[in-house]
Amino acid sequence: MAFLPILEAWPRERVLERLHAASADDVRRCLHTEHLRMEDMLRLFSPAATDLLEDMARRAHGEHLRHFGRTVTFFTPLYMSDHCTNQCRYCGFNARNRQRRHHLSVEEVAREAEAIAQSGLSHVLLLTGDARHLSSPTYIAGAAGAVRSCMASVCVEVYAMTREEYALLFAHGVDGMTIFQETYNRELYGRLHPAGPKRDFVFRLEAPGRAAAAGMRSIGIGALLGLDDWRCDAFYTALHAHWLQSAWPAVECSVSVPRLRPSSSHFTDIHPVTDRDIVQYISALRCFMPRLGITLSTRESAKLRDNLLPLGVSRMSAGVSTAVGTRASGHSGDGQFQIADTRSVRELSDDLARMGYQAVLKDWEEPGPPLPRIPQEDRDVQRA
Protein backbone atom coordinates (compact mmCIF):
# COMPACT_ATOMS: atom_id res chain seq x y z
CA MET A 1 0.00 0.00 0.00
CA ALA A 2 1.37 3.40 -0.95
CA PHE A 3 0.16 6.95 -0.48
CA LEU A 4 2.06 8.48 -3.43
CA PRO A 5 -0.60 7.55 -6.07
CA ILE A 6 -3.29 9.15 -3.87
CA LEU A 7 -1.19 12.32 -3.52
CA GLU A 8 -0.53 12.44 -7.26
CA ALA A 9 -4.26 12.16 -7.98
CA TRP A 10 -4.62 15.63 -6.42
CA PRO A 11 -2.20 17.93 -8.32
CA ARG A 12 -1.50 21.23 -6.62
CA GLU A 13 -3.08 23.28 -9.45
CA ARG A 14 -6.33 21.34 -9.10
CA VAL A 15 -6.31 21.78 -5.31
CA LEU A 16 -5.69 25.55 -5.60
CA GLU A 17 -8.37 25.89 -8.25
CA ARG A 18 -10.96 24.06 -6.09
CA LEU A 19 -9.97 25.99 -2.97
CA HIS A 20 -10.57 29.30 -4.68
CA ALA A 21 -13.70 28.20 -6.54
CA ALA A 22 -15.61 27.29 -3.36
CA SER A 23 -18.39 29.68 -2.35
CA ALA A 24 -19.90 30.47 1.05
CA ASP A 25 -23.01 28.49 0.01
CA ASP A 26 -20.81 25.45 -0.74
CA VAL A 27 -19.33 25.73 2.74
CA ARG A 28 -22.78 26.10 4.34
CA ARG A 29 -23.96 22.96 2.55
CA CYS A 30 -20.90 21.02 3.86
CA LEU A 31 -21.62 22.10 7.40
CA HIS A 32 -25.09 20.54 7.09
CA THR A 33 -23.82 17.30 5.55
CA GLU A 34 -23.22 14.38 7.91
CA HIS A 35 -20.47 12.45 6.12
CA LEU A 36 -17.94 14.72 4.44
CA ARG A 37 -15.87 13.76 1.38
CA MET A 38 -12.47 15.05 0.24
CA GLU A 39 -14.14 17.66 -1.98
CA ASP A 40 -15.97 18.93 1.12
CA MET A 41 -12.67 19.08 2.98
CA LEU A 42 -11.34 21.43 0.31
CA ARG A 43 -14.36 23.68 0.80
CA LEU A 44 -13.81 23.80 4.55
CA PHE A 45 -10.18 24.87 3.97
CA SER A 46 -11.19 27.46 1.35
CA PRO A 47 -10.93 31.25 1.73
CA ALA A 48 -14.77 31.33 1.43
CA ALA A 49 -15.03 29.40 4.71
CA THR A 50 -13.33 32.16 6.69
CA ASP A 51 -16.66 34.02 6.92
CA LEU A 52 -18.29 30.94 8.45
CA LEU A 53 -15.68 30.16 11.07
CA GLU A 54 -18.12 30.39 13.96
CA ASP A 55 -20.50 27.86 12.39
CA MET A 56 -17.58 25.55 11.64
CA ALA A 57 -16.17 25.91 15.14
CA ARG A 58 -19.59 25.08 16.63
CA ARG A 59 -19.85 21.85 14.63
CA ALA A 60 -16.22 20.97 15.43
CA HIS A 61 -16.81 21.50 19.15
CA GLY A 62 -19.87 19.23 19.06
CA GLU A 63 -17.98 16.46 17.23
CA HIS A 64 -15.09 16.78 19.65
CA LEU A 65 -17.29 16.47 22.74
CA ARG A 66 -19.00 13.41 21.24
CA HIS A 67 -15.70 11.58 20.68
CA PHE A 68 -13.27 12.91 23.29
CA GLY A 69 -15.35 14.64 25.96
CA ARG A 70 -13.52 17.37 27.86
CA THR A 71 -10.21 15.59 28.05
CA VAL A 72 -6.76 16.27 26.66
CA THR A 73 -3.83 13.87 26.79
CA PHE A 74 -0.41 15.24 27.74
CA PHE A 75 2.93 14.11 26.36
CA THR A 76 6.39 15.63 26.33
CA PRO A 77 9.34 15.52 23.93
CA LEU A 78 12.71 14.21 25.08
CA TYR A 79 15.50 15.39 22.78
CA MET A 80 18.26 12.76 22.82
CA SER A 81 20.60 14.21 20.19
CA ASP A 82 20.80 17.38 18.08
CA HIS A 83 23.46 16.08 15.68
CA CYS A 84 22.05 16.13 12.17
CA THR A 85 23.36 15.53 8.66
CA ASN A 86 20.47 17.32 6.94
CA GLN A 87 20.30 20.95 5.93
CA CYS A 88 16.61 21.77 6.40
CA ARG A 89 16.70 25.51 5.81
CA TYR A 90 14.14 26.34 8.54
CA CYS A 91 15.64 24.29 11.42
CA GLY A 92 18.03 25.31 14.19
CA PHE A 93 19.66 21.84 14.14
CA ASN A 94 20.62 22.26 10.44
CA ALA A 95 24.04 20.63 9.86
CA ARG A 96 25.46 23.95 8.59
CA ASN A 97 24.63 25.75 11.84
CA ARG A 98 27.76 26.18 13.91
CA GLN A 99 26.48 25.34 17.36
CA ARG A 100 27.56 23.19 20.28
CA ARG A 101 25.83 19.83 19.95
CA HIS A 102 24.97 17.11 22.44
CA HIS A 103 24.32 13.41 22.17
CA LEU A 104 22.97 11.66 25.28
CA SER A 105 24.09 8.22 26.33
CA VAL A 106 21.32 5.68 26.96
CA GLU A 107 21.91 6.16 30.72
CA GLU A 108 21.47 9.94 30.35
CA VAL A 109 18.25 9.41 28.38
CA ALA A 110 16.95 7.24 31.23
CA ARG A 111 17.79 9.98 33.77
CA GLU A 112 16.01 12.60 31.65
CA ALA A 113 12.96 10.31 31.52
CA GLU A 114 13.01 9.88 35.30
CA ALA A 115 13.04 13.67 35.71
CA ILE A 116 10.05 13.88 33.35
CA ALA A 117 8.22 11.16 35.29
CA GLN A 118 8.56 13.22 38.47
CA SER A 119 6.34 15.89 36.88
CA GLY A 120 3.60 13.24 36.53
CA LEU A 121 3.92 12.75 32.76
CA SER A 122 4.02 9.22 31.40
CA HIS A 123 3.83 9.63 27.62
CA VAL A 124 7.18 10.57 26.09
CA LEU A 125 8.26 11.34 22.52
CA LEU A 126 11.96 10.55 21.88
CA LEU A 127 13.60 12.81 19.30
CA THR A 128 16.93 12.80 17.49
CA GLY A 129 18.35 14.61 14.50
CA ASP A 130 19.12 12.60 11.38
CA ALA A 131 22.62 11.25 12.08
CA ARG A 132 22.55 7.48 11.74
CA HIS A 133 26.23 7.11 12.59
CA LEU A 134 25.42 8.42 16.10
CA SER A 135 21.67 7.91 16.57
CA SER A 136 21.30 4.49 14.94
CA PRO A 137 18.09 2.49 15.12
CA THR A 138 19.84 0.27 17.69
CA TYR A 139 20.69 3.30 19.87
CA ILE A 140 17.07 4.55 19.67
CA ALA A 141 15.75 1.06 20.49
CA GLY A 142 18.13 0.86 23.47
CA ALA A 143 16.99 4.26 24.74
CA ALA A 144 13.34 3.26 24.37
CA GLY A 145 13.98 0.10 26.36
CA ALA A 146 15.72 2.13 29.08
CA VAL A 147 12.82 4.57 29.59
CA ARG A 148 10.03 2.01 29.55
CA SER A 149 10.24 1.38 33.28
CA CYS A 150 9.05 4.93 34.06
CA MET A 151 6.95 5.71 30.98
CA ALA A 152 3.63 4.11 29.98
CA SER A 153 4.04 5.00 26.31
CA VAL A 154 7.18 5.66 24.28
CA CYS A 155 6.88 7.19 20.81
CA VAL A 156 9.62 8.44 18.50
CA GLU A 157 10.06 11.38 16.17
CA VAL A 158 13.21 10.53 14.25
CA TYR A 159 14.37 10.16 10.64
CA ALA A 160 12.39 8.04 8.17
CA MET A 161 13.19 4.34 8.61
CA THR A 162 12.63 1.08 6.81
CA ARG A 163 9.85 -1.24 7.90
CA GLU A 164 12.43 -3.58 9.47
CA GLU A 165 13.88 -0.71 11.52
CA TYR A 166 10.43 0.31 12.75
CA ALA A 167 9.84 -3.34 13.68
CA LEU A 168 13.08 -3.27 15.72
CA LEU A 169 11.86 -0.19 17.63
CA PHE A 170 8.44 -1.77 18.16
CA ALA A 171 10.08 -4.90 19.59
CA HIS A 172 11.89 -2.66 22.13
CA GLY A 173 8.72 -1.02 23.38
CA VAL A 174 8.20 1.90 20.99
CA ASP A 175 4.45 1.98 20.44
CA GLY A 176 4.12 5.02 18.19
CA MET A 177 5.87 7.37 15.80
CA THR A 178 5.47 10.90 14.52
CA ILE A 179 6.94 12.16 11.29
CA PHE A 180 6.31 15.52 9.62
CA GLN A 181 6.34 15.66 5.84
CA GLU A 182 7.07 19.38 6.39
CA THR A 183 5.45 20.25 3.03
CA TYR A 184 3.63 18.12 0.46
CA ASN A 185 4.78 20.51 -2.29
CA ARG A 186 7.45 18.28 -3.83
CA GLU A 187 9.25 21.02 -5.75
CA LEU A 188 9.43 23.28 -2.68
CA TYR A 189 10.46 20.28 -0.54
CA GLY A 190 13.49 19.82 -2.80
CA ARG A 191 14.55 23.45 -2.32
CA LEU A 192 14.08 23.40 1.46
CA HIS A 193 16.10 20.19 1.87
CA PRO A 194 19.20 20.79 -0.24
CA ALA A 195 21.36 18.02 1.27
CA GLY A 196 21.18 14.93 3.44
CA PRO A 197 19.04 11.79 3.47
CA LYS A 198 15.88 13.80 4.09
CA ARG A 199 16.00 14.95 0.47
CA ASP A 200 14.15 11.73 -0.46
CA PHE A 201 10.57 13.04 -0.52
CA VAL A 202 8.92 9.70 -1.28
CA PHE A 203 10.84 7.68 1.33
CA ARG A 204 9.63 10.14 3.97
CA LEU A 205 6.08 10.25 2.56
CA GLU A 206 5.66 6.49 2.89
CA ALA A 207 7.27 6.25 6.37
CA PRO A 208 3.97 6.36 8.31
CA GLY A 209 2.64 3.45 6.26
CA ARG A 210 5.82 1.43 6.91
CA ALA A 211 5.56 2.12 10.65
CA ALA A 212 1.92 1.03 10.70
CA ALA A 213 2.83 -2.14 8.81
CA ALA A 214 5.56 -2.80 11.41
CA GLY A 215 2.95 -2.82 14.19
CA MET A 216 3.03 0.70 15.65
CA ARG A 217 -0.13 1.54 17.60
CA SER A 218 -0.17 5.29 17.01
CA ILE A 219 1.04 7.34 14.04
CA GLY A 220 1.30 11.13 13.95
CA ILE A 221 1.81 13.20 10.82
CA GLY A 222 1.76 16.88 9.90
CA ALA A 223 3.05 19.69 7.74
CA LEU A 224 5.08 22.58 9.07
CA LEU A 225 2.71 25.48 8.49
CA GLY A 226 4.37 28.50 6.93
CA LEU A 227 6.59 26.69 4.44
CA ASP A 228 3.93 26.74 1.71
CA ASP A 229 0.36 28.02 1.29
CA TRP A 230 -1.14 26.56 4.47
CA ARG A 231 -4.44 25.65 2.79
CA CYS A 232 -2.67 23.30 0.35
CA ASP A 233 -0.53 21.62 2.99
CA ALA A 234 -3.54 21.31 5.33
CA PHE A 235 -5.53 19.59 2.59
CA TYR A 236 -2.73 17.16 1.76
CA THR A 237 -2.20 16.38 5.44
CA ALA A 238 -5.90 15.57 5.79
CA LEU A 239 -5.69 13.41 2.64
CA HIS A 240 -2.72 11.55 4.15
CA ALA A 241 -4.45 11.07 7.51
CA HIS A 242 -7.62 9.86 5.82
CA TRP A 243 -5.64 7.34 3.79
CA LEU A 244 -3.79 6.10 6.88
CA GLN A 245 -6.99 5.73 8.88
CA SER A 246 -8.65 3.81 6.01
CA ALA A 247 -5.63 1.58 5.33
CA TRP A 248 -4.95 0.78 9.03
CA PRO A 249 -8.23 1.19 10.94
CA ALA A 250 -6.68 -0.21 14.14
CA VAL A 251 -3.97 2.47 14.23
CA GLU A 252 -4.59 5.62 16.26
CA CYS A 253 -3.89 8.36 13.74
CA SER A 254 -3.20 11.97 14.71
CA VAL A 255 -2.30 15.22 13.01
CA SER A 256 -0.12 17.98 14.44
CA VAL A 257 -0.65 21.58 13.38
CA PRO A 258 2.74 23.24 14.04
CA ARG A 259 3.53 26.73 12.80
CA LEU A 260 7.07 27.80 11.99
CA ARG A 261 8.75 29.37 15.02
CA PRO A 262 11.88 31.51 15.20
CA SER A 263 15.04 29.42 15.41
CA SER A 264 18.78 29.85 15.03
CA SER A 265 18.33 28.99 11.32
CA HIS A 266 17.05 32.59 10.78
CA PHE A 267 14.78 31.28 8.02
CA THR A 268 12.64 34.12 6.65
CA ASP A 269 10.89 32.78 3.56
CA ILE A 270 7.66 32.25 5.49
CA HIS A 271 4.10 32.07 4.16
CA PRO A 272 2.01 33.83 6.81
CA VAL A 273 -0.36 31.70 8.91
CA THR A 274 -2.64 33.70 11.21
CA ASP A 275 -4.38 32.59 14.40
CA ARG A 276 -7.67 32.56 12.46
CA ASP A 277 -6.07 30.21 9.92
CA ILE A 278 -5.19 27.82 12.74
CA VAL A 279 -8.79 28.01 14.00
CA GLN A 280 -10.00 27.13 10.51
CA TYR A 281 -7.50 24.28 10.14
CA ILE A 282 -8.39 22.60 13.43
CA SER A 283 -12.15 23.12 13.04
CA ALA A 284 -12.16 21.77 9.48
CA LEU A 285 -10.08 18.73 10.45
CA ARG A 286 -12.38 17.92 13.36
CA CYS A 287 -15.52 18.24 11.17
CA PHE A 288 -13.97 15.98 8.52
CA MET A 289 -12.45 13.30 10.78
CA PRO A 290 -14.28 13.28 14.13
CA ARG A 291 -12.10 10.50 15.65
CA LEU A 292 -8.74 11.86 14.51
CA GLY A 293 -6.20 12.82 17.18
CA ILE A 294 -5.27 16.51 16.88
CA THR A 295 -2.03 17.60 18.57
CA LEU A 296 -1.12 21.15 19.56
CA SER A 297 2.41 21.94 20.66
CA THR A 298 3.98 24.65 22.82
CA ARG A 299 4.90 26.49 19.61
CA GLU A 300 1.62 28.33 20.25
CA SER A 301 1.06 30.75 23.15
CA ALA A 302 -0.78 29.73 26.32
CA LYS A 303 -3.73 31.97 25.44
CA LEU A 304 -4.11 30.60 21.92
CA ARG A 305 -3.73 26.99 23.10
CA ASP A 306 -6.51 27.50 25.64
CA ASN A 307 -8.77 29.04 22.97
CA LEU A 308 -8.09 26.30 20.40
CA LEU A 309 -8.68 23.42 22.79
CA PRO A 310 -12.51 23.28 22.52
CA LEU A 311 -12.36 23.16 18.70
CA GLY A 312 -10.91 19.68 18.60
CA VAL A 313 -7.49 19.42 20.26
CA SER A 314 -7.04 16.00 21.87
CA ARG A 315 -3.29 16.02 22.68
CA MET A 316 -0.97 18.70 23.96
CA SER A 317 2.72 18.79 24.72
CA ALA A 318 3.54 19.93 28.26
CA GLY A 319 6.64 20.65 30.32
CA VAL A 320 8.61 21.10 27.09
CA SER A 321 12.30 21.67 26.43
CA THR A 322 13.49 21.57 22.79
CA ALA A 323 17.17 21.30 23.75
CA VAL A 324 19.13 18.13 24.53
CA GLY A 325 19.69 17.05 28.13
CA THR A 326 18.36 20.11 29.97
CA ARG A 327 16.28 18.27 32.55
CA ALA A 328 18.85 16.08 34.29
CA SER A 329 22.09 16.05 32.30
CA GLY A 330 23.15 19.64 32.94
CA HIS A 331 23.37 20.66 29.26
CA SER A 332 22.13 23.95 27.88
CA GLY A 333 21.54 24.96 24.30
CA ASP A 334 19.45 26.91 21.80
CA GLY A 335 16.93 24.18 21.23
CA GLN A 336 15.36 23.25 17.90
CA PHE A 337 12.98 26.25 18.05
CA GLN A 338 11.61 28.70 20.62
CA ILE A 339 8.55 27.61 22.57
CA ALA A 340 5.70 30.05 23.28
CA ASP A 341 3.73 28.28 26.04
CA THR A 342 6.14 27.93 28.95
CA ARG A 343 3.65 26.72 31.59
CA SER A 344 4.69 23.83 33.80
CA VAL A 345 2.68 20.60 33.71
CA ARG A 346 0.91 21.64 36.92
CA GLU A 347 0.12 25.15 35.68
CA LEU A 348 -1.24 23.81 32.40
CA SER A 349 -3.40 21.17 34.18
CA ASP A 350 -4.77 23.81 36.56
CA ASP A 351 -5.61 26.21 33.73
CA LEU A 352 -7.40 23.45 31.81
CA ALA A 353 -9.30 22.39 34.94
CA ARG A 354 -10.54 25.97 35.32
CA MET A 355 -11.92 25.65 31.76
CA GLY A 356 -13.69 22.40 32.69
CA TYR A 357 -11.15 20.12 30.97
CA GLN A 358 -9.35 17.14 32.44
CA ALA A 359 -5.66 16.60 31.75
CA VAL A 360 -4.99 12.92 31.04
CA LEU A 361 -1.46 11.93 32.00
CA LYS A 362 -1.81 8.29 31.05
CA ASP A 363 -4.34 6.81 28.64
CA TRP A 364 -2.48 3.67 27.59
CA GLU A 365 0.10 1.15 28.71
CA GLU A 366 1.66 -1.91 27.17
CA PRO A 367 -0.61 -4.92 27.62
CA GLY A 368 0.70 -7.40 30.20
CA PRO A 369 0.87 -11.18 29.74
CA PRO A 370 -2.38 -12.82 28.60
CA LEU A 371 -4.95 -13.60 31.31
CA PRO A 372 -4.63 -17.14 32.78
CA ARG A 373 -6.99 -19.67 31.23
CA ILE A 374 -10.04 -20.57 33.33
CA PRO A 375 -9.73 -24.26 34.43
CA GLN A 376 -12.28 -26.56 32.72
CA GLU A 377 -14.09 -27.42 36.00
CA ASP A 378 -14.61 -23.69 36.80
CA ARG A 379 -16.01 -23.12 33.30
CA ASP A 380 -18.47 -26.02 33.85
CA VAL A 381 -19.56 -24.43 37.15
CA GLN A 382 -20.12 -21.09 35.41
CA ARG A 383 -22.23 -22.75 32.69
CA ALA A 384 -24.37 -24.56 35.29
Ligand code: SF4
Ligand atom coordinates in the same frame (compact mmCIF):
# COMPACT_ATOMS: atom_id res chain seq x y z
S1 SF4 B 1 14.30 19.35 10.83
FE1 SF4 B 1 15.15 17.44 11.61
S2 SF4 B 1 16.28 16.61 9.89
FE2 SF4 B 1 15.98 18.78 9.44
S3 SF4 B 1 17.86 19.80 10.21
FE3 SF4 B 1 16.28 19.83 11.82
S4 SF4 B 1 16.73 18.02 13.09
FE4 SF4 B 1 17.77 17.77 11.11
